[in-house]
Amino acid sequence: MSKQDSSKRNQPDLDLQNHEMAWNEPGGNGSNGSKDPWGGNKGGNDGPPDLDEVFKKLNEKVTSIFGGKGGRSGGGSNASAGGAKGLGFIAAILVVLWALSGIYIIDEGREGVVLRFGGFERITQPGPHWYPRFIETVEIVDVERVRSINIGGTTHESLMLTEDENIVDIQFAVQYKVSNSKDYIFNVRDPDTTLRQVTETAMREVVGKNNMDFVIKDGRVQVASRTKDLMRDILNSYKTGLVVTNVNMQNAQPPEQVQHAFSDAVKAREDKERLVNEAEAYSNDILPRARGKAARMGQEAAAYRDEIIAKANGETERFLKILTEYKIAPAVTRERLYLETMESVLGNSNKVMVDVKKGNNLMYLPLDRLQSRSASGLTSQDLEDLKQSLPSTNNNTSRSRDLLRGREGR
Numbered sequence: 001m002s003k004q005d006s007s008k009r010n011q012p013d014l015d016l017q018n019h020e021m022a023w024n025e026p027g028g029n030g031s032n033g034s035k036d037p038w039g040g041n042k043g044g045n046d047g048p049p050d051l052d053e054v055f056k057k058l059n060e061k062v063t064s065i066f067g068g069k070g071g072r073s074g075g076g077s078n079a080s081a082g083g084a085k086g087l088g089f090i091a092a093i094l095v096v097l098w099a100l101s102g103i104y105i106i107d108e109g110r111e112g113v114v115l116r117f118g119g120f121e122r123i124t125q126p127g128p129h130w131y132p133r134f135i136e137t138v139e140i141v142d143v144e145r146v147r148s149i150n151i152g153g154t155t156h157e158s159l160m161l162t163e164d165e166n167i168v169d170i171q172f173a174v175q176y177k178v179s180n181s182k183d184y185i186f187n188v189r190d191p192d193t194t195l196r197q198v199t200e201t202a203m204r205e206v207v208g209k210n211n212m213d214f215v216i217k218d219g220r221v222q223v224a225s226r227t228k229d230l231m232r233d234i235l236n237s238y239k240t241g242l243v244v245t246n247v248n249m250q251n252a253q254p255p256e257q258v259q260h261a262f263s264d265a266v267k268a269r270e271d272k273e274r275l276v277n278e279a280e281a282y283s284n285d286i287l288p289r290a291r292g293k294a295a296r297m298g299q300e301a302a303a304y305r306d307e308i309i310a311k312a313n314g315e316t317e318r319f320l321k322i323l324t325e326y327k328i329a330p331a332v333t334r335e336r337l338y339l340e341t342m343e344s345v346l347g348n349s350n351k352v353m354v355d356v357k358k359g360n361n362l363m364y365l366p367l368d369r370l371q372s373r374s375a376s377g378l379t380s381q382d383l384e385d386l387k388q389s390l391p392s393t394n395n396n397t398s399r400s401r402d403l404l405r406g407r408e409g410r
Helices: 003-009 011-024 050-063 075-100 181-186 190-209 210-219 222-239 256-326 330-347 369-376 380-390 393-410
Strands: 103-106 110-116 119-125 126-128 136-142 147-151 159-161 167-178 242-253 351-353 362-364
Touching: 075 126, 103 110, 110 147, 119 181, 136 181, 147 190, 159 190, 167 190, 167 210, 167 222, 190 222, 190 242, 210 222, 210 242, 222 242, 256 330
Parallel strands: none
Antiparallel strands: 103 126, 110 119, 110 136, 147 167, 159 167, 167 242, 351 362
16 A cells, blocks of 8 residues: 555545544634534633533543544544443442442351242351342341240230129239240231230239239239140241240239229238238147146156055055954054054154153143254353253153153053
């Protein structure tokens, strides 16, 4: 190819450039010197910017980004190739961002429920995971946190009817947690509201099967336990994915309108129980004593009976033996009996009567005083007085002895 041909081939480009430069040259068109074919920028450079010029520059910048040459009508194939590469690069960036947006991490104590187009797909455990965004979604469920609700905050919830047709005001708290993430999300619309309704229903059923005194006083633990069991059965039948961990009855009392009368009744009941307890305590104290005393008296009576019988048997045996001896020697036996009798009689007396021989009166010796004084110590004067009183009674002493001998001779 010759230089002349090459210059001819490049001639249209040069003409186009010259034509563009002619449009952009300063000056007027006609009378005002403007060469803009659309009549833009009339009256000088002080007017607002031309919108066509702004769009043109923006197009050149976008074309340069996609590999074009910006503003040249030639090289259309190169611009198309550059634009395809740019679109591919943007598409690759978008794919990377889409892939990165699907990464998620499940914390400890939680589970992820993956939904594909709204339907259940799988459950993911704690750790990093990925899902295709816009195709799948993930619901994070806390399965370890213990949740709680309080029942009885309003009059509608707290007032319940008992079996004996009384009304009680009850307040209690329920603790629960999620046991099955899939059931918790899919089976009921609002699991927490459902649990609240189930709790109130179960408590009303249990309270309605018991009387007022049992619910308020002695049966609080039993009522809470039965309510928990009934709630568990209802929640399992609904497949709510919830499990009740604890039911605690915080307050149970009659309605406010009758609390004063009920307090009086409770006080009377407590007084009755106190008096009954005191009576039982007194009974438990006095009855063992009475039984012990009765047993002791019975034993003493039995011992006395045995003693009397034994003494009687002994006296009988002794009398029979004396009778045998009396038949053999009557005089000796009578003498021995007389002496034994006198010994037993005088042995129990504190006074001693002495029959003085050849005397008119019996001598009296105050042995009890002498014994007491001897214990404390006799003085010499006491001994002298005793000696002086003894000789004057010799005749009485000898006379008493003669009388005694005469009685024995009889």
